[in-house]
Amino acid sequence: MELVEAIILSVLAASTPLLIAATGELVTERSGVLNLGVEGMMIMGAACGFAGAWLTGSIIIGAICGIIAGTLMSLVFALMALGLAVNQVATGLALTILGIGLSGLIGAGFVGERITPAPHLYIPVLTDIPLIGRVLFGEDAFVYLSIALIVGVWWFLYQTRTGLILRACGDNHVSAHALGYPVLRIRTLAVMFGGACAGLAGAYLPLAYTPFFIPGMTAGRGWIALALVVFSSWRPGRLVVGAYLFGAVTILQLHAQGWGIGIPSQFMSALPYLATVIVLVLLSRARTGGSTAPAALGTVFVPDR
């Protein structure tokens, strides 16, 4: 039983950064913008989040620093891709390259330092319930936040008028513009939300997942988050399923090494990346009838005057 509990706890921990980052990107893409810079914003969130937490001794301030870093990065993207109408794919790549460099520069002074990671919740009685207690009532705050975030996004997209307008911008920016909606402003806000989420997701890594910072510690999670958005067919509900599935694959890989399976560790480590490729192929194949992606995704919009 303890093993099952431990596995579920570690799956949740591994899934949470993917879920947070993918939630942000889901909103961005729903508004019609493809931001491939998630990895760059995440790694900046990790570096700035750790720096903030180490300097102030506060996990919360660390998380805020991560969010600010991710948002600032996303603003650079918005200026380029929305303000200057630059190709979104190329801008996203640039953002990732810049993020990896900057985070190395910022984080260099903090390599080797440690912090006390975010505490896990402990509610007497509730957390002590066998089996479900630790899993339901003993997580760190980020886990609960990630769930609140995706529920909030679901509610926003499908239950509010603003959410409807945002989706309209993603599906047909010309019509949305003709109806008088400020397409570029809505997209900028969506991009910033994506950046804030990516920054928070990155900050989760040194603040809760491991208590230290190493350069390149996001290790492609930003890209996996991007794949998860495709996996989810741009729907919040499926995104949760996808994120936890991928978290499980990551943990399977770690535990398999502990169980002494005779497969070299590098092959097991490659599993999440291979799984991403396979999932992308299977999903795209299943969707031959017509794409579920927002129709205007990745296209440049320059309003006529």
Added chain:
Amino acid sequence: MQLVLEKRAERSNRIALVSPLIAIGLTIVTMSILFAVLGKNPVLALHAYFIAPLTDGYSLQEIAVKATPLVMIAIGLSLCYLANAWNIGAEGQFLIGAVAGSWIAVKTQGTDAGAWVLPAMLLLGAIAGALYALIPAVCKVKFGASEILTSLMLVYVADLFLDYLVRGPWRDPHGFNFPTTAEFDPVATVPLLIEGGRLHLGSIIALLVVAAAAVLLGRTIKGFEIRVVGAAPRAARFGGFNSNQLIILTFAVSGALAGLAGIIEVAGPVGHLQPGISPGYGFTAIIVAFLGRLNPIGILIAGLFLALTFIGGEQAQIAMKIPLDVTKVFQGILLFYVLACDSLILYRFRLVFPNRQVTRGTG
């Protein structure tokens, strides 16, 4: 205040030529500020970055050595990007090419094999790179899977595979437990062009690749097809050009070039297979491709320039203790400015003030 873009009646060729220079200028200004923030003298730092490496023969050779893989990979990527196929996994294709070619070197180690070894290694490296690039291309064409994500995921897979080989089956038994193969035999090594120097045959191969690409793009129907499919997909369909076929072709060529670059790097400057054979050549080549305006000659110049930043970055680290990551920041900022300046080719920027907007009435 609001920034407004106005579409130009036609693309400005004058700006197309000047824009990479503006981008480099803006990058240098930004870097000066960054150096000042880091507490370094910007003038000295810029000198260490851009001037010092040009002043001695050894560094000049080193620039050519570093530019070799960058130019080869970027030429391949430019073909992909021109055809609107987004291969961003060149780093993985580079690593797989290095691994495949090294296989022959490892197997023939100490067997006094003939002169066929090196050509066979280069060939196998190119084939392996092409096959590895075909995975995302086929997934794209057959199933519609995003080639951006799949090609990138395969970078991590290639990296781990290389790591496995040099820590496991291919590890040098006399290597003090370091994760590396034994030094390659002389027959498995790319010959040097200058006795005792660093410049090697790979640089000549890179120049040939540039020339071949220039001919392909400028003088052949295939090159025309690639550019039409990328620039005007609808027109290309009417013209009967098959864009799927071009995705496969450009991915295969770019994978082959990346793989070739990989094996040349391992059999040349590095001399053995080990992790970390690439300081991100596959990603930097993306910048080279854009900075070079997706044009073969432009890419050659851009490759030399980015190689200069690698060497300058190393020298600045030694001379002024400037962190090596500054080079990556530099490259990222440069790519931003290149893209932003490219926007000037198609649009005119204008600042609009809200009070003027009001007087416009209903639009």
